[in-house]
Amino acid sequence: MKNTPIDYNTVSKAIKESGHECVGKASIREIKFLIDTIEKKSGDKFVRMEMGIPGFPASKIATDAEKQALDNGVASLYPNIDGVPELKTEISRFVKNYINIDVSPKACIPTVGSINGNYGTFMVAGRMDEKKDTVLFIDPGFPVHKQLVKMLGLKQESFDVYNFRGAKLKEKLESYLKKGNISVILYSNPNNPTWICFNDEELRIIGELATKYDVVVEEDLAYFAMDFRKDMSKPGEPPYQPSVANYTDNYVLMISSSKAFSYAGQRVGMMCISDKLFNRDFKRLLNYYSTSNFGHAVAYGTLYATTSGVTHSAQYGLLALLKATNNGEYNPWEVVRKYGERARKAKKLFTDNGFNIVYDTDIDQPIADGFYFTISYPGFTGEQLLEELMYYGVSAISLSTTGSEREGLRACVSFIADNQFPQLEERLKKFKENH
Template sequence: MNEGVVPFDRAKIQAILDRTGFDLNDLSIRETNRLVQHIEEDLGVQFVRMEFGIPNLPYDPVCAQTAIEAESDHKVSAQYPPFDGIPELKTEASRFLKNFLNLDIPPECCVPTVGAMQAGFIAQAIAGNRLPGRDTILYLEPSFPVSRRQTRFLGLGLESVELSEFRGADLVREVERRFTRGNIGGMLYSSPNNPSWITLKEKELKGLGELCTRFDVLAIEDLAYFCMDFRQDYGIPGQPPYQPSIAHHTDHYFVLISSSKIFSFPGARIGIAVISPALMKMRAPSLKPRFSTENVGHAFVHGGIYCTTAGVPQSSQWGLVGLLRKANAGELNFVENTREYGRRAKELKKIFAKHGFKLVYDNDMGEALADGFYFTFAYPGFNGRQLLIEMLHYGISAITLESTGSRRTEGLRACVSFVDPSQFPLVEERLRIFQADHPVTKPESNRIGGLA
């Protein structure tokens, strides 16, 4: 496969679009991925792949070693896993939460799930059915597109608050206004945020946590990008700074921890659902018709995990045990490992800025936005859908911000994980040609992340 001369043959790309039948107004991440694969195969060209938010760094071999040892010593493949997780994993997860979030969470409240996505799915189902009339999930947008699909699949209502419009005290006031309506059962968000890379501040989390307690709403906090705000010196077990969490400010929470990004361990499909100790014991009669129990903790494990996957494979659980043990012992600095994403983002933002692009989400409450797993970009004269299609002709793939629930419809989300530094000259050349082919008649600022 060669790099290909851009722009690629427009007639051939149009034929591929016609053949696939994808709705260009509503392309999912995986549909975009498949479309790019078709173009690469049919035209024999190479794309700069920025559409798929999946990790692409080497994982620590301790995960495989621990799983192999468990298989050899305990014959784990011959046994069904416990629905709520093996004791060794629950214990290490509890230690990890103390070491890196400064949370005292008993092992019984740490439940392995088939990725954080399964944890979020069950948490939404509980939040939307726990109280009569509270069948709506409030999103702090933008957000992971698949979480929104889960909400619709569950038949729940969906409302949103756009983070580019409300921050700080304004965010807390707007969420309070929404909670006052009485229809919100859960509030879902990620921090650092996918795709904007905004990070909620401690004061915001405190205000939101107090609202969740006062209005009896369950927070669903997605920490898929745990400790990946690289402006902070995270990563030393038991020492501040700690990853901020709403769990310090309310007992109405599910916190979702993923092994995919922080440990580069996506193939195992394993995450940890952290269930508030108070929530674990809480009773909610409205849950019984759907979950066959009034107890929230029981509903999560036996009403949710049991009837969807019947647990997480033991090999995956033992692999994560090895990673957590090493991190807890200070022998695996997962934060330093993932800083590579920040380095890539910083350089890519410079290249995009040089060629007339600008950030859509460009600051974090007046501070420079962190460099991380994602960034968002726009180009004058294009909306997000138009830019997505046009960029395909120049061999660069991304997804629209509109697909993430963002009200900022002018741009795209780019993931840096699959852009190897060796491809930076290719990115530079393609964007140079794009800019030459799309001159901006009215000069605009092309500042990205404070860099001209």
């Protein structure tokens, strides 16, 4: 039996009983369940790095506003399908203040988490043109997006962007678009899981090609303004969050309240559709909806039929957060900037003990310190490494589940407490000693 920080037999038994032929291929939630089981049976706590869950409490600005809304009686009233009017106005202000783009309140729609906005966009954009039945993922990415596309019966293609950064992105991206079957391009920026950040040259390439081939771009801004190499936290002042919205009118932005605002539990995201796309008509949509209008089909066709609007009180919580942020009275990035500090410390502990950073550069500069980073260890595939680290009380997810072509793991820093860094160091030293 091996001498490992977590009892070897306990971990082995839990893995066997999980029923997974290969634990490294398990989903994020399945990994979480397995680690919960091992912690309960062993009595030992893991350094949890598998789930991208906010590690800070929600602001009282939001929770107090939500309580007030409940006291005012919103619980007995259906919310508007496309959102509380005041919230729509603040979302419009937010993208003007922090991206420097103009989107009318009409085209700013709260959704039940960003994933609900993804669902609505995939559903409508995938039905606009019978020839365009495929979603293109610029990988690595969030595994659930692909699950959504599969569930909707759409086709999908993808490529790992790491070897196609900068000007090289144009030829690679166009090789897919020129086939004429792509309805949507999806990527995240900053990227989950690698934390690479597209620059303006790359966003221009994506935007101009989307216009040329009339493809919708879904830009996932879950980690809004969290490239901490630049301070994007001042409303109405540059630098702004980089966005494809500067280079095409064929965009749908998905903005999460979960990470920058630590409001994950209330499941309220923001979808911003360009005014031009929102108002466009596609005759084929009449086969599925009562309208040919893109924006109406998203809000009153798809979102109405799936969620019937976002929980009323949660919208007032987000409204208060955005209003305070837009007015310069609250800076959520002062809180979440600590993720970058945690990442810097954690990466050093891993690299000091023989691990490598997989996605280590942003073209010509070191990768930023943020919510995620990627690791590998010589002689291990990502799936093997994930399982082996369980015996050392460290959890993560395999890059193979994200569309990456490289071996390794995604590690999230949000749940690492300050007092766990010595324990993480001790466990990684033991791992190095044993390997």
